[in-house]
Amino acid sequence: MSAKLVRDTAxxxxxxxxxxxxxxxxxxxxxxxxxxxxxLFGPMLSGTGALGDGGASWQWFVPGILVMLCLSGPMxxxxxxxxxxxxxxxxxxxxxxxxxxxxLVGRTMKEFVILLAQAVLIIALAVPLGFRPNPGGVLAGxxxxxxxxxxxxxxxxxxxxxxxxxxxxxxxxxxxxMFPLMLxxxxxxxxxxxxxxxxxxxALNPVSYVVEAERALFAGRFMESPVLYGLLCACAVAAAxxxxxxxxxxxxx
Amino acid sequence: xxxxxxLTRRFKxxxxxxxxxxxxxxxxxxxxxxxxxxxNGAGKSTCLRMFTSLLPPTSGTARVAxxxxxxxxxxxxxxxxxxxxxxxAGENFRVRDELVTQGRCYGLTRSRARERAEEVLDMLDLRxxxxxxxxxLSGGQRRRLDIAMGLVHRPRLxxxxxxxxxxxxxxxxxxWEHILRLREEHGATIFLxxxxxxxxxxxxxxxxxxxxxxxxxxxxxGRLKSDLAGDRVTITxxxxxxxxxxxxxxxxxxxxxxxxxxxxxxxxxxPHAASALPGYLRSLEAAxxxxxxxxxxRPTLDDVFLALTGRSLREGDPQDxxx
Numbered sequence: 001m002s003a004k005l006v007r008d009t010a011x012x013x014x015x016x017x018x019x020x021x022x023x024x025x026x027x028x029x030x031x032x033x034x035x036x037x038x039x040l041f042g043p044m045l046s047g048t049g050a051l052g053d054g055g056a057s058w059q060w061f062v063p064g065i066l067v068m069l070c071l072s073g074p075m076x077x078x079x080x081x082x083x084x085x086x087x088x089x090x091x092x093x094x095x096x097x098x099x100x101x102x103x104l105v106g107r108t109m110k111e112f113v114i115l116l117a118q119a120v121l122i123i124a125l126a127v128p129l130g131f132r133p134n135p136g137g138v139l140a141g142x143x144x145x146x147x148x149x150x151x152x153x154x155x156x157x158x159x160x161x162x163x164x165x166x167x168x169x170x171x172x173x174x175x176x177x178m179f180p181l182m183l184x185x186x187x188x189x190x191x192x193x194x195x196x197x198x199x200x201x202x203a204l205n206p207v208s209y210v211v212e213a214e215r216a217l218f219a220g221r222f223m224e225s226p227v228l229y230g231l232l233c234a235c236a237v238a239a240a241x242x243x244x245x246x247x248x249x250x251x252x253x
Numbered sequence: 254x255x256x257x258x259x260l261t262r263r264f265k266x267x268x269x270x271x272x273x274x275x276x277x278x279x280x281x282x283x284x285x286x287x288x289x290x291x292x293n294g295a296g297k298s299t300c301l302r303m304f305t306s307l308l309p310p311t312s313g314t315a316r317v318a319x320x321x322x323x324x325x326x327x328x329x330x331x332x333x334x335x336x337x338x339x340x341x342a343g344e345n346f347r348v349r350d351e352l353v354t355q356g357r358c359y360g361l362t363r364s365r366a367r368e369r370a371e372e373v374l375d376m377l378d379l380r381x382x383x384x385x386x387x388x389x390l391s392g393g394q395r396r397r398l399d400i401a402m403g404l405v406h407r408p409r410l411x412x413x414x415x416x417x418x419x420x421x422x423x424x425x426x427x428x429w430e431h432i433l434r435l436r437e438e439h440g441a442t443i444f445l446x447x448x449x450x451x452x453x454x455x456x457x458x459x460x461x462x463x464x465x466x467x468x469x470x471x472x473x474x475g476r477l478k479s480d481l482a483g484d485r486v487t488i489t490x491x492x493x494x495x496x497x498x499x500x501x502x503x504x505x506x507x508x509x510x511x512x513x514x515x516x517x518x519x520x521x522x523x524p525h526a527a528s529a530l531p532g533y534l535r536s537l538e539a540a541x542x543x544x545x546x547x548x549x550x551r552p553t554l555d556d557v558f559l560a561l562t563g564r565s566l567r568e569g570d571p572q573d574x575x576x
């Protein structure tokens with residue numbers, strides 16, 4: 001990475017991040033869905049006792065909510081880019097010598113920081129409900145989560161660029177992709193209780209491997225095969241998402 | 254500052270392709286203020302987007318600020334300023350922050366970018382608005398902010414795409430004050446597009462008229478008007494029979510194609526209305542035609558466009574799509 005790229009990335013990151021500390025409540029708005037599920041769905045799931053007694057069900061459920069956070073936050077990250085593409089502010093930056101790659105990487109880094117802050121908040125809110133994660137597992141789980149988040153952010157930015165000028169494509173795809181990805185990842189309910197065709201579909205969903213890996217990590221089971229599969233899936237999503245996002249930014253706009 | 258040769262941009266459409274800009278040659282020297290004038294869809298913005306490296310030409314070359322737009326787009330970007338048609342500031346960001354970011358985008362150090370932000374805030378009377386978000390500004394204020402952004406890095410060549418469109422007359426006059434002052438103080442070359450004829454006429458020293466992707470005229474506004482359009486003489490008489498007689502006499506002093514009658518009004522185009530009118534009135538009086546009113550008018554750039562294309566710039570848009 002050249003010095004200019006680092007500098008340009010810092011420029012983009014500090015621009016994108018500056019409004020966040022001024023309006024910290026904004027952090028909560030983009031995590032509305034995971035919060036609703038944590039407080040309104042989690043206790044019900046826990047109450048059924050299907051996943052073991054109170055504590056055990058939270059160990060199972062909270063890692064899934066963190067992945068849901070990853071799906072709702074970074075996946076909609078492209079929205080802010082779309083708004084700037086439709087308005088004139090992106091064009092104004094494209095006429096400057098600012099690196100195209102930095103425009104994407106800087107934005108992704110901001111999403112990374114936001115995701116991390118939101119994930120820590122979710123964990124902190126889940127502890128009083130009965131969530132008891134392994135401390136080392138929390139760190140490893142957050143690291144894995146942000147790898148997935150970076151990849152989904154990259155996809156989201158690429159999609160935003162592809163859906164110019166109207167933006168309908170962006171909303172269409174994110175709306176359509178979100179729920180299947182979520183339900184087919186065993187994030188809310190165990191996939192074991194679904195029919196075989198549904199389990200086969202879930203086996204094709206990289207998010208389901210990340211969910212399993214997160215559950216293992218938060219429980220402190222570091223050396224299990226689901227952790228490896230989840231890590232591979234998250235890295236693959238990150239590599240593909242970043243590559244696609246950077247390519248779109250360099251070529252598309 | 255700008256040297257374009259055979260510049261062409263073709264866009265794919267459902268029916269095949271359309272040349273938004275066709276085989277365009279243009280030279281703009283340092284220090285000029287050039288207005289690029291044409292109806293919507295004529296190719297003004299497409300041209301500007303090629304000059305500013307936003308859009309690669311389909312064929313042809315353009316050197317802008319000494320660099321080739323295709324082989325060295327980064328070099329072009331570093332040396333020009335650009336104020337686009339849409340608002341340049343992001344909605345989530347404060348005015349001062351966006352100006353500092355803009356300076357950083359051009360490679361200024363953090364402290365230098367801050368200094369320049371303060372300077373352009375003062376230059377464009379934006380200081381009281383520095384802490385606000387663009388959404389809370391008026392149209393004129395937003396446009397001043399856009400121009401401020403284009404100036405942060407002191408470019409020697411500034412492109413402005415429709416800088417005054419959609420503003421009330423007072424804001425337009427204010428924007429122009431700033432543009433002209435900028436030129437006086439920095440000697441910058443300014444290339445702007447507009448579809449306000451009066452602006453191009455009074456402000457620019459050179460007017461380039463583009464229509465359907467081609468340059469159809471390129472000169473000072475004054476010469477374009479006297480060479481291509483001519484003055485107008487309008488008289489009214491009391492009835493149509495007299496109007497016909499007046500038109501007949503008019504054809505002796507103006508080219509027959511330059512005389513039109515409409516009811517009791519006769520309109521003719523002549524090179525110099527002020528010297529033609531007294532003689533015309535005497536001839537009419539000698540023929541017994543009683544003239545009710547008589548007036549002369551200098552031509553406008555619209556008359557120039559009309560003379561060149563047979564269409565008025567003020568009429569609706571014959572072509573749609575990206576301008």
